[in-house]
Amino acid sequence: MSATLSLTALPDLPMVQAGDDLGAMLAEGMARAGLSPQPCDVLAVAQKVVSKAEGRSVPLASVTPSASACRLAEETGKDPRLVELILSESLRVVRARPNLIIVEHRLGFVMANAGIDQSNVGQEGHALLLPVDPEASAARLSARLGLAVVITDSFGRAWRRGTVGVAIGAAGLPALLDLRGQPDLFGRELRVSITGYADEIAAAAGLVMGQGAEGRPAVLVRGLAWSAPAMPAAALLRVGAEDLFR
Template identity: 85%
Template sequence: MSDALTLLAVPGLPMVAAGDDLGAILAEGLAHAAIQPQPGDVLAVAQKIVSKAEGRSVPLASVTPSARAQALGAETGKDPRLVELILSESVRVVRSRPNLIIVQHRLGFVMANAGIDQSNVGRDGHALLLPLDPDGSAAALSARLGLPVVITDSFGRAWRRGTVGVAIGAAGLPALLDLRGQPDLFGRTLMVSITGFADEIAAAAGLVMGQGAEGRPAVLVRGLRWSAPALPASELVRVGAEDLFQ
């Protein structure tokens, strides 16, 4: 995996807007910072700038809430228009309480509010949805930049407080590393160890990206090693037959 890691924020990136060439922006940022990609480098990119570039910002004034959205909005204290967007991006509501709706996203993620956010969006009265195809977005950026890419978002976790960076898109690296069959420190064969490699990269990058006004949406993680074939972030989603909590 790694003996030592270096995390380098890509400085000076401009605010991203719909239709911007994000690949070109990131390439220019890397070049301006004299960051030359090397083997073992991975670029972690915050979901927000991907969604912004892809035009996933929706004005709430354009949304007509359904009766279900109005009822759930009244129950949770959320704007029914925002609830309508949450429902439209989800396949089921898992749980809800005041100011929180946990859903299964159309991409399979179980997450708060379908990943829809109004922080750091830059436009009042707008909500930002996840990319339509985060793995596809990562693949396009990876091809453009010539290095692996992980698209990150911040998730809460069941039974634990606080959010942490996770991968919602990945290209050019294995999102999962299957260690089963390898020996542990004492020669015992590993039987169940599968590492969420892309999630670990996203969490590490999150320490540099921050969660507020830091303005560091792209972080180069340097010093990684792997030998497994590439797998997209969709492989991180536990399939229904493995889900013990539904």
Template identity: 60%
Template sequence: MVQPGDDLPALIADGFARAGEAAAEGDVLVVAQKIVSKSEGRYADLATVEPGAEARELAARTAKDPRMVELILSESRRVVRHRPGVIIVEHRLGFVMANAGIDNSNVEPAGTDERVLLLPRDPDGSARRIREGLRERLGADCAVIVNDSVGRAWRVGTVGLALGAAGLPSLLDLRGRDDLFGRPLEVTQVALADELAAAASLLQGEADEGMPVVVVRGLAAAGPGNAGAALIRDEADDLFR
């Protein structure tokens, strides 16, 4: 139950100690967005939100709480699609997701029990700070991914997605490498941080598992490090929005 101001690198280092493990060079730590947002105090109390005209109109169309809709709009660049029960937006950080990633799952009640949690303000910055703190406490250079569960167009179910990353090639460019038959790859880029975020989500779970940090060990991925933002497709190349 992480609280605002909690030192996540210290909590993670304590977890290594309790498990009798030591961090190793090249480890990738996948950290759930929920504890990052909690530590950064990214709470909002619906009781204090005053919805504007746009939020009230969209709430009527989607059968959602106008106060929640106001928060969604405040975190978004634009509404991409909507229907009763769901609003798909382009988040201010560039992610296309339902409800701007705002929800109250695994958020402990407080006061009016109308508290919700927003995404971190800068997930890549969060990943960098956690990585730096872990280097100081654990003495190993680990990469960090901040992940969240999201839905996808044309597919049912949620998967893990990298919101932020530091210390690894989030986007692995394989263009120019040969396939099995010597043909050069022309378009292949691997969303490595997303692949790891999804794999870690299998252990983190979606309900009451209480497993917010997963260590990926033994990964061999060469390439320059880049941030999670590198995975967001440029709007000029986007054929669907």
């Protein structure tokens, strides 16, 4: 990696609607910014615009909550229809308290509310689900744009306050970098160092994207370098046998 990184938000991206050609919109955004793909460029793309383009917005009026959703809604104070969507996207509920449900998502993420959101959706009374397959979404965008792609979302952390950007899909780059066996600054062999590379990229891009009304869902990260083979974001998930807290 070079000593200097640049992070550039693609300018003037229009609001994304279901069925939009997101790859074309991003390519046009890069052209407006005078950016053409270079080796080891990464485009970080917010999950919300991917989900919108893929039609993952669900009107709550169309949802009929189950008895289990109603019970959990009463416990947490959430809309039973929203809880039904959360349960439908989840393998199990890990923890619940008022206004919060932590689940194991069908994709393996342990996260709040199955990643379902109602902010910046653009349609009143709708909820936005994660992409069906964010790895495939990243691969399609990567092939279309000719550069590596990381699809980002904002996660809370069990031991720390605040949300931070993480990778839920990746293509064209190694999501993990295994540094074990390499020397440190003083020649000592690294024994446990594995870097969540795609997560670091997502977190850096999040500083530019923002979390509110900024309207910057795509950020080009330039100045990176890697030699490891491409690896999907799923490699970032800790398997059950390694998880001391679940």
